Amino acid sequence: MTKEGMGDEAMKKSLFYRAKKMPPSAQIMLLFAVEGVFLQYITSINGFGLNLYATNMGATDSQIGIIQMVPNIVACAALLPLGILADRLKSTKTIPMLTLLVMCAGYAFLGSVPALGERCMELFFVSLAFTAGALAIYNAQWQAMFGAAVSLRQRNDVYAFRNQFMFVIGILAPVICGILMGRCHTADGKLLVLRSFFYLCAVCVLLQAAAIKKIPVKQQEEGKAPSEAGKASSRFSVSDLLEAITSVGKNKALRWFFVPVVFFYITWQLDWSMWYLGQVKYCKMSEMTLSICNGVFNIGQLAAVGMIAKVVRKKSPDFALIFAGIGLCFCPVIMILVPHLPLAYRGVTFIVLMTVLNAPQCAVALCTVQILLNAAPEKNRSLLISLFTMITTLTNSVLPLLGVRLYTALGADLTALYRFNLIDLGVRILSTLGLVWRYQKAKKDGFLTKISD
Numbered sequence: 137m138t139k140e141g142m143g144d145e146a147m148k149k150s151l152f153y154r155a156k157k158m159p160p161s162a163q164i165m166l167l168f169a170v171e172g173v174f175l176q177y178i179t180s181i182n183g184f185g186l187n188l189y190a191t192n193m194g195a196t197d198s199q200i201g202i203i204q205m206v207p208n209i210v211a212c213a214a215l216l217p218l219g220i221l222a223d224r225l226k227s228t229k230t231i232p233m234l235t236l237l238v239m240c241a242g243y244a245f246l247g248s249v250p251a252l253g254e255r256c257m258e259l260f261f262v263s264l265a266f267t268a269g270a271l272a273i274y275n276a277q278w279q280a281m282f283g284a285a286v287s288l289r290q291r292n293d294v295y296a297f298r299n300q301f302m303f304v305i306g307i308l309a310p311v312i313c314g315i316l317m318g319r320c321h322t323a324d325g326k327l328l329v330l331r332s333f334f335y336l337c338a339v340c341v342l343l344q345a346a347a348i349k350k351i352p353v354k355q356q357e358e359g360k361a362p363s364e365a366g367k368a369s370s371r372f373s374v375s376d377l378l379e380a381i382t383s384v385g386k387n388k389a390l391r392w393f394f395v396p397v398v399f400f401y402i403t404w405q406l407d408w409s410m411w412y413l414g415q416v417k418y419c420k421m422s423e424m425t426l427s428i429c430n431g432v433f434n435i436g437q438l439a440a441v442g443m444i445a446k447v448v449r450k451k452s453p454d455f456a457l458i459f460a461g462i463g464l465c466f467c468p469v470i471m472i473l474v475p476h477l478p479l480a481y482r483g484v485t486f487i488v489l490m491t492v493l494n495a496p497q498c499a500v501a502l503c504t505v506q507i508l509l510n511a512a513p514e515k516n517r518s519l520l521i522s523l524f525t526m527i528t529t530l531t532n533s534v535l536p537l538l539g540v541r542l543y544t545a546l547g548a549d550l551t552a553l554y555r556f557n558l559i560d561l562g563v564r565i566l567s568t569l570g571l572v573w574r575y576q577k578a579k580k581d582g583f584l585t586k587i588s589d
Contacts, residue, residue, distance in 0.1 A: 243338035
């Protein structure tokens with residue numbers, strides 16, 4: 137066989153070539169699953185590796201505390217302008233593709249930071265803006281692209297199918313990283329492992345972009361002449377932002393989405409830093425145990441996503457989201473009870489119980505996207521998604537730090553941990569009741585989320 141023939145044969149065996157030969161619905165489902173796999177790898181390594189990366193470079197406690205804040209501030213500054221711009225572009229893929237290119241360069245730079253000398257910590261925080269910060273922007277604009285690419289009838293199935301593959305990678309990536317780090321006994325060795333994983337993130341971003349490029353997306357502003365569409369895409373006005381904000385107050389479906397769901401996110405984010413503190417300080421988990429913990433949690437969510445998708449089809453995303461609230465209500469209870477156990481049983485008990493209670497959290501991603509896409513009118517949709525993401529990103533910058541400050545004010549000891557989690561339990565019960573109230577209101581007033589045309 138000639139080299140040209142071998143090249144044609146290899147191309148025909150490639151995943152993207154096969155995807156082109158599939159029916160459109162199957163093609164979209166497969167391509168979003170491939171995109172989700174690469175995204176989940178990046179997200180998992182961010183969640184597991186950034187704090188450990190900084191720690192092994194010699195970061196102080198205060199520097200560790202602002203790792204989550206830096207990318208969130210960058211994302212908040214960029215989300216609204218990019219949301220306005222996205223609504224003026226002909227394709228919803230443009231901003232996500234550009235963001236991925238920025239992330240590719242950012243992860244290549246992040247992997248090189250430890251070799252850059254005494255200024256490595258300052259450069260580390262710069263790299264966060266182009267990696268974790270850009271990732272938050274990508275996630276917001278991805279939702280608008282998803283809404284344009286997938287029909288209303290398909291959204292639940294495509295999203296659930298994508299999430300099943302994502303959870304598999306979410307299981308494997310942190311566990312493999314943790315095992316390799318556990319074999320290293322020096323900071324330099326652990327940094328070398330993490331650097332390799334960050335370099336691989338840069339490669340995954342390019343493959344993710346290749347998958348997105350193949351996804352067929354409906355063009356915006358259909359029916360307009362090219363000159364008119366070009367004129368529309370050039371407008372960039374603060375009036376669009378004001379119009380989007382006022383629509384939240386005027387549109388009942390939007391108003392009943394933003395208020396209870398944002399409050400739910402606030403109560404969810406309050407203990408994110410305390411969660412890590414409880415695992416390390418009171419459950420005495422090592423790096424290896426933390427990686428196993430992350431992997432097992434993803435197994436629980438992988439097992440639950442199919443059941444949640446069935447609830448969405450049978451009832452609605454609005455109803456299924458309540459399960460996430462109920463699960464989160466029990467998490468502070470477990471954090472109160474586990475420290476009473478003998479030390480040898482704390483880690484195992486924590487992992488088992490939290491796996492069960494965290495499983496319904498897969499409903500958050502599965503349901504909020506569908507609810508928001510259903511509530512948001514096509515006009516300014518990207519901007520409304522950016523507005524929601526900006527609000528939850530901003531709260532995510534403040535709430536984990538507020539949780540630690542509250543714990544410190546209460547005494548920064550085991551009794552303070554109990555008191556903090558009792559407060560967290562109280563506000564989570566309120567937010568879950570808010571989701572129940574929202575479902576009843578949507579059902580009564582006729583704005584329950586549709587999952588079919």
